[in-house]
Amino acid sequence: MATYQYRGFGQEQSRSISLAVVVLGAPHPRFFDPLGARPRRSMMTKQEYNIYVDVHNFVQLNIGDPSHFRNLKKLASNAAKRAGTTAKRLGLTTTNTPDFDKLMLYDFVILCDDSSSMHRDNRVQDLKTTLEEIAKIVNSIGFDRSGITIRFLNYPEDATGEFNNLTNLDEISKQVDKAYQRKRRGSELGGKLQSKVIEPFIKKPIDNGKFEKPIIVVMISDGQSTDENENTLKDVIKDCKKFLDDKQYRKGSVIFLLSQIGNSNTATELLEGVRNDEEIRDMVYCSPHRLDEMIRKPQGESPPQYNPMMLWSSKLCGLLAIGSP
DSSP states (O other), X not given: OEEEEEOOTTOSSOEEEEEOOOOTTOSSOOOOOTTSOOOOGGGSOHHHHHHHHHHHHHIIIIIOOGGGSTTHHHHHHHHHHTHHHHHHHHTOOTTTHHHHHHGGGOEEEEEEOOBGGGGSTTHHHHHHHHHHHHHHHHHHHOSSOOOEEEEESSOTTTTSSTTSSBOOHHHHHHHHHXXXXXXXXXXXXXXXXXXXXXXXXXXXXXXXXXXXXXXXXXXXXXXXXXXXOTTHHHHHHHHHHHHHHHTTOOGGGEEEEEEEOSOOHHHXXXXXXXXXXXXXXXXXXEOSSOHHHHHHSOOTTOOGGGSHHHHHHHHHHHHTSOOOO
């Protein structure tokens, strides 16, 4: 047995847990494999095997029964095998490669604010740039080319399939332009999170046995909800958490990431309210940095891991550190 240091979801402090670990090079490693198959040590480098163990422990502790997900075993194995390629593409060090490889396990669904205020201060272009940067990262770490799926608060035709699994940057720009052709009113953040993301991508697939991959839900908004109770967003996330608990899915099965674009004080207050809610902080990350500021920071000759969008992603990876059930 050995002590493994980790940071749980939404926690600043570190804990210690005892895990059975593999002695590398042992002829018959005794490792509890939550995905139901032992790795072939001889077919992996030392780094790949360490990542394999790390990812499998993450699945066991944070996601739960892998039989819930059809492709999780394959995804975890590929995360280990592609470690070197991922590190090279993104300019990662061996220290942060394992956390980025956990992102391979996830699909990305992004809910965008398309209220009339988004047409101010070049915010639509900033949003497009942000989505393209996210897609670049997802394309770099994903082997199944799942891309990103985009939904909008008010645009009524985003569920036709044209906004699903986007990988091409030009196509992403084209679809975003389509959604912002005219100004639309309303910022029903909680209600639209429920109807456009949680119901179709989480609850319905779980109820039908078709929830194939864990999901990272990104919400990008420039203001506070205007057409619903101020607590609706938090209540919707709490309800989703209860649903997952009742279905025996752990907190790593769905992660919410909330990000602000623009300088609205109401958006800042919204994030603060969610960040300080003890009931949901273990499955929600509220970015302290405005996305429009991050993408405008001068890059210079900084290595890739210091790219502002890479730093944003590394914070997300912090939520994917090994945590307790």
